[in-house]
Amino acid sequence: KAGVTQTPRYLIKTRGQQVTLSCSPISGHRSVSWYQQTPGQGLQFLFEYFSETQRNKGNFPGRFSGRQFSNSRSEMNVSTLELGDSALYLCASTGAEDTQYFGPGTRLTVL
Amino acid sequence: EDQVTQSPEALRLQEGESSSLNCSYTVSGLRGLFWYRQDPGKGPEFLFTLYSAGEEKEKERLKATLTKKESFLHITAPKPEDSATYLCAVHISGGYNKLIFGAGTRLAVHP
Secondary structure (H helix, E strand, O other): OOOEEEEEOOOEEOOOOOOOEEOOOOOOOOOEEEEEOOOOOOOEEEEEEEOOOOEEEEOOOOOEEEEOOOOEEEEEEOOOOOOOOOOEEEEEEEEEOOOOEOOOOEEEEEO | OEEEEOOOOOEEOOOOEEEEEEEEEEOOOEEEEEEEEOOOOOOOEEEEEEEOOOOOEEEEEEEEEEEEOEEEEEOOOOOHHHOOEEEEEEEEEEOOEEEEEEOOEEEEEEE
16 A cells, blocks of 8 residues: 655745645545644644544644545645744544554745 | 653664663543654654553564553664654544654664
8 A cells, every 4th residue: 555645745935925735645544634843842733634524623823724635635735934834744644543654744944 | 731751852872772762641531652763854654552551562673561651662672773763642532633742752773
């Protein structure tokens, strides 16, 4: 089985722009979760989607949003980028026994 | 407040020198505790899930154990390729698929 894929792998944006990241889960997995990883805060939960519905949301501003499509692929969007949004954004899909499998991440740099 | 604390922050071992990493947690209701390995610039790689106190799981040189308040990841006779950051995460009741991560332990194994 192919693993979780994320595109793009690297992204450079400037403050005030917006960005869309994409995640394709492992085939058959219906839950997709997003996390932000920074050196200072570690891995923090952003939100989770299941069957196109957001089930849970972390403590992030409304500039962070997401959606899930009928084929379980998911996107997250960050609007009005700030320098502090520079991070590794990780997507995970959930399989048996609630195990989350992570993708390689998208490295976002905001200048 | 749900919290996960890992210690030590960093650990340097000689090849063959066994040691343990600690993950202590304070959560309202534990559904499962996960261990991941993360190499620089990559997504976390799943290692183990533990569900109840007293449970143990092994994989090659790694063994994970769980008590009601903490988990240990024991590394026996480590090799340089075991060098990575080891992350502990808890899955709490009522949180759908939200994982709460510790800050990780950076392990360096020298020949």
